[in-house]
Amino acid sequence: MERRAQTIEDLLRELEETRQQLYEAEETIEAIRTGQVDALVVHSEGVHQLYTLQSADHAYRVFIEKMSEGAITLNESGLVLYANTQFATMIGHPLSGIIGLPFRNFLTPESHPAYDELFSASWSTDVKAEVELLGTGSRVPVQLSSTALELIEGISLCVIITDLTAQKNVRQQLEHSNRELDQLNKSLEASNHDLQQFASVASHDLQEPLRKIQIFTNILSNSCLHKLNADETRYLNKVTASASRMKELIRDVLNYSKLSASEERFTRTDLDVIVKELLEDLELMITERGARISNAGLPSVDANPGQMRQVFQNLLSNALKFSRPGIAPEIRITGRKLLHPGFDSVEHPEGPYCLISIQDNGIGFDEKYIYKIFSLFERLHTKEHYEGTGIGLAITKKIVDKHRGLIQVHSTEGVGTCFEIILPVLQPEKKPA
Template identity: 40%
Template sequence: MEPGPSNDPSVAADESEVGSFPARLEGLLEAADIACFRVAPTGTIVDGNDAFTRLTGYTRTELDELPFDALFEDGTTLESLVSELDEGESSPASTPVSIRTKTETVPCTVHLERRPQDDTEREPVITGIVRQQHVPARSSAASDSNLTYGRTFEALANALPDGIIVLDTDSDIQYANPAVERILGHDPDELVGSSKVEIIPERLRQSHLSALQRYLETGERNINWSYVELPGQHTDGHEVPLGVSLTDFTFDGDRYFVGLFRDISPRKEAEQTLTEKVVQLESVSYLGRRALENADIDDMLEKTTELVTAALDAEYATVFEHDAAGPDGAVLRLRAGTGFDVADGETTPAAGSIAAAALADGGPVVIEDLESDPRFDGPSLVPDRDVRSGITVTIGPTADPWGVLDVYDTDRREFADHDVDFLESVATIIATAIERQGYERRLNETVSELEASNERLEQFAYAASHDLQEPLRMISSYLQLIESRYAAELDADGREFIDYAVDGANRMSEMIDGLLEYSRIDTQGDPFEPVDLDAVLADVLTDLQMMVEQSDAEIAVEPLPEVQGDSRQLRQLFQNLLSNAIEYSGDKSPQVDVTAEQRGRNWEISVRDDGIGIDPDDQDRVFQVFQRLHTREEYDGTGIGLALCRRIVERHGGEIWVDAEPGEGSTFTFTIPADGSR
């Protein structure tokens, strides 16, 4: 019994239209064979049900053309019938009349009331019911009215699915409809004459009597009579949640109260289920955030058992780690628990337990009553506790579960599907957190190993640069000494051989220096600070001025941004890219363009030339150490310049690539974060 108007638009339309009855009311009146009609303020009949047409003998079409006053004998008029209605009020009036039907005159009783129209400026229509008097005339008009009201009320009350109880001022029940038995189990006939307190829970009876007495004395209401939710007492002892509407009336000088109520258990159960789901979803969300933010698995497991017991309103919750390779067979090691005191790390045999069944099946095990469940005669995982019901789910993959999550209660209990889903979601979070912890541990170990390897590599490169440079310098010096002292004795081949040897030693020295520089990009770089790339590029062009002039290169530069970075390394990056663009220009004068464009959170900076280009198959190889695409006779270089560029860009949190076609030039593009993040 919900408060407020119906949400059914068809019903609303019926009730608002002049000349039509609400569908539900018309059906009830028809079922009770009660004739009903409507009359406009002008005296025109605007509606009548089938019972009314049967009573009068006129068809609906004939009634539409018939004035209301034409139905009555003895000069009875609409005006005289409604004279008993107080102006502006809708209180009913009942009058005995003689109805002139098509064939005869029959004694009847007419019950009238005013019904307002939607347009408040229009006069209310008159609605009424009429009953033929099939019994000898009553002693007064009031007795006819009582008969009409009684039968009408009985027809309505018997058809309603809601319970109706009529009380007197002593809270004694004067009437109960059949729905009362369906809702509260009480026989309506047996209730009549008894006290209402029989259907009120004992804990609320005195407050009801006190509130009734206060209302009779002062008119003060302590609850909302239009709609209030109160429990009713069922005959089998349990309480039934009811939605109740109350009203009172006076009849023959006595005061009565009417209670209309409906069983709202389905709605309450739905609300309770929704509340439980919300709590469980919030718990899952909280645990998910905690698993991401907190690397301490034991702390998270402890918090998990606390939340699980609260969300499921259970007594105990545990997390056990499964050790399948124990010396005495598979065991379960306690990692966290709530609701009892057990030493952390304590082990229990897995065989025969509820957890063993979950581990074997890989799915949840739900127990509503352990005493009557034939599947289990082994212990639960909560020692020395009177466990009666519970859920056990596995943590981790079915093929190799990490452990189990259990929740137990001491009472017999039915678990809903969403309870099992909730526990499985929590187990998934635990498994994910444990897996992530393993990844992080292995990642940290890998990082540590890489750092150690890089440190050894740098130490090696440093040692190599010193240990190898000295013999190379000695070789180069002695070759030059031979050339200067014995030049007259050497023929052309001898001098050429010496030049080759000196050139090789110099190239080896350059390669060793480049390797050392490559190894120190991350460890020997300067701290990041704001860097104006326009200023950096200007310095690079100054250094390359001779190369630019000799090659007659044209270099066009768009405005470049300010970024966070290592200015020394960024200068080397631009110098390598620009010198390559000039050097690999081919036979024509180089045309180089430097541009910058912000894309999302990154700057994209490009160096484009119109030189010899690069074969698509070689576009990744050019960034590898000592990888050369041309012979030394064609182009100089150590093959490490672009590898240095990649290391510098990666240190700055970006990436570098090249777009090129043979003979069509090359465009080297690198990104660098606009906000300085790496």
């Protein structure tokens, strides 16, 4: 019995010594793996032997262990000679369950052909391929980047393994968003088309009853005006004025809808000629207001002449209309070439962009309303004081946008307003969007 107890004690002591040796071996392996040691002293059969580790291998091991990507080394048979901790984490296996096994075992069957092709080609050139790892209960999309290196033990294949899960998720979300955006664009195009059709049809259909209203009010004015009292005459004048404003509004809405659907090609257009012709057309209004207009000369650009005429007509008409009482309007029109499409760009005589400025000394407005003036049907002044539909500047901006240009405005109440437009001198061959 005593002998048996001694035997058990011996076995327990030997077991503890084995555990201690195993623990020391594991610590040594980890120290080698992480580059904490450069040499080992091994005691065997009464003799101490020194084994040194290559300094290059030391730096390599430290670097590989610190990587956020997986890294493995394969021999010519495809067996895993080395794997870093990150790779073990990616597949959910301990390092002891990886070393010495074929790397192919850790790939999905569908990935085998791509891996086999990479493995075969990597010995002569650097290769990349996307495959799937067999993780713990999941598949991990990864990219393999392999290259052959001459190590101490011979030629080995070094493979960097990059987890593509986040990239795949982002790509899927992006594709989903693109599909939704494409669907929204199609719906928007359909809505815009329907809206343009409605605006065009409604404008045409409204013109006929409006024409009749104007005809009959004119008949009443001519035949019954002397029979009407003061209030009745005032009411009839209001009907006539309202009909005129309605006609102008219908015309502007129709022009705006046509502008949205327009796809005219650009032609070489002399802006200076357009302004001179327009000033001739506005001669009566200019004379009535006693306006002084100076034109320093504008360049020629690729544009739609009719639309450019509409832009200048809207801006010049506004400059004449919104003048200060008792002060003659003064309007300065200037143009210069720019190197870049920016309002602070450097001027250059051969620049590919032109800046057009229309400056007046009118009533101006508070710049806090700048965001409103280019919106459809927006007005900063009541129609009782100033005529208009509130569409002119919206049309102006849309035309400038169709010409791939920019427009901005500066204004000071009681001082005046300056509109600035940047247009490319040359337009692309394709039709404007």
